[in-house]
Amino acid sequence: MNNLLVAQSGGPTVAINATLVGVLQGARVSTKVDKVYGAKNGIEGAINDNLIDLNELIKDTQALDTLTFTPSSALGSCRYKMKDWKVDDEPYKKIINTFKKHDIKYFIYIGGNDSMDTVDKLSEYCRVNNHDIYIMGGPKTVDNDLNLTDHCPGFGSAAKYIATTISELERDISVYDIPAVTIVEIMGRNAGWLTAASALARANGGPGPDLIYLCENVFDYDKFIQDIKDKLAIKPGLIVAISEGIKDSTGGYVSDSMSSGAVDNFGHKYIAGSARALEQLVREKIGCKVRAVELSLMQRSAAHIASETDIMESLMLGQKAFDCVVNNETGKMAAIKRLSDNPYRVEFTSVPVSEVANHEKIVPKEWITPEGNDVTEEMMTYLKPLIMGEINIKYENGIPKQYRLY
């Protein structure tokens, strides 16, 4: 028996189930795999022998279809970081026990940086210890910060949600004729790709965000206030996009520095986001109407406005990971290589996971304007194809249909 195990890890996205479905579709028509299992809650499910039988699911094409468009990780997730096996090989032994018990020869792990680190370590462990087990990574992260792939599954859909939402918020804030600033906080601690995607709100000629601050640049409070004053001199309602992870010249998060003195009635520190911190600053320094908006979990879970490009690519990356692993590739990650921007063309490939794990691909400085408050045309050219296309979501009783594995 040559069985396959698949698992999901890290923060959920809208596209991570599409990659799972890609793997399952591969297994459905392949002669190389007998049975397919899912590990519950990522690698922890493999360690604790907590598997789900997916063989019935594979035959149900309607369920696969619904699962493709269901947000978040259907198999659950974890935040488990594997130690080096030379330091502690206990979890590795447990995983191998699970694999042997269920005749698992192939393992596909869908996730971000930490998950690719697991793929790297576990595949090395198997190789060194002569286990006949092959392990591939499937990329996933809204942050778009994985190395060696043009972009990451989940990012395009989050970008489409952000662009659409900013264009809708722009309409909302433009109705009153008084000075007002709306500061929108977008995910990204170290990589500002999602914040950059706010610029796509201008795609059809709308004004989009008036100012954009990415976490790659040092955030200057005085410059920020001056930028706002300059813009308010031209138009009353401003919309400003900022990364949650913007840092000032001390290297500290803006959110921390502004909220460090604030405590509540119980003496507890307030945990403010960066937008809320800057809301306070604008109120203090300018005194106009100001509001902080956080796109929060919605930006990574709004499957109802997923990018068709993103979902289709995520599915194909799952199939690519499957193809690679059953052809005994190991220690690699399925990846996207962009061939051209316009027409948009890509190919799917596999890359050494050791060069992906523990790297972060941040926005190149040249794609941020010299003033540090917007993105360049190169960035727009890169982003545009990723939000193209809409998916035909099925609704039931007025809300999108979803598939729940458990």
Next chain:
Amino acid sequence: MNNLLVAQSGGPTVAINATLVGVLQGARVSTKVDKVYGAKNGIEGAINDNLIDLNELIKDTQALDTLTFTPSSALGSCRYKMKDWKVDDEPYKKIINTFKKHDIKYFIYIGGNDSMDTVDKLSEYCRVNNHDIYIMGGPKTVDNDLNLTDHCPGFGSAAKYIATTISELERDISVYDIPAVTIVEIMGRNAGWLTAASALARANGGPGPDLIYLCENVFDYDKFIQDIKDKLAIKPGLIVAISEGIKDSTGGYVSDSMSSGAVDNFGHKYIAGSARALEQLVREKIGCKVRAVELSLMQRSAAHIASETDIMESLMLGQKAFDCVVNNETGKMAAIKRLSDNPYRVEFTSVPVSEVANHEKIVPKEWITPEGNDVTEEMMTYLKPLIMGEINIKYENGIPKQYRLY
């Protein structure tokens, strides 16, 4: 010349432009109206003679189509409250001057409570002073708190956004196997209709929100913490929906009471929402992972997931207001009367605006469960039809097309 003026006021919604289009479609095929103008920024545009010529727009059916699905008030808005004309008739005189100057005989004002107060006062002023001017209100508010109409345009779309988003957030928070509480703050200072709509996330068998607290009930901190502890004993990931306007036994807002002691580095008070206040409380009393999510402006501007029922009804209410006003009805508001729940049937009518202005329709106590942490089946029966149907939004460059009047 018998010309018509239309204006929009109050907080924006996804459906307020559909009502505007309903009015314009009425004018397009009617022999009773010569020219159509829009007042910029609500009644202020009428006071200051700041009008937009809409006669070209009316002929452009494609533009009307796009405008129908564009969120927020295309004509702008205001928060202007008219004083009684016996106290100060200056603005009334200015409005009449504008009307006379442009031969305006008909005026339709689309808005919420305050706008209906304007319709009430202005129509009385015209009647008493023998001006041959007829004034109708078009209802609009996400809060669903207008008297004498079964529900309000804009509410159904906001409810659909909330139900969909809660169902997506539920997927997101369910991936980890650790105790965690996500508190979602939903619009509504005095009326909890939108918060109640979170229950629609269960429509397809999903768990939806685990607990729901409306602002109509006195909020009890101890009971809230006990409710959460009880639920956490059964499942790890909880999602809790609360109204922004929940108040405790003193009658004060939960948001105010919790944040009163918190100041930032500048000594300024933190303005926390109710979810953020309760996030602090859960952290203090339970100590588990907890996160506040605010649906903020998105819930009233997410046109990309508008309810077809809502948009179509909003359009027809605009047409109804037009029909009424050109038949010399005045001091009334177009309204929806529900005939049956299943099949869902309504008729459009007109109601005396004096009985709408300055009233607030809140959730009946019987539609909240005795425990005060959920809604009843009666509420579900009322809500369900309002989010039915999806609209065929046109996308361009990956984001929804919008129409901008100016």
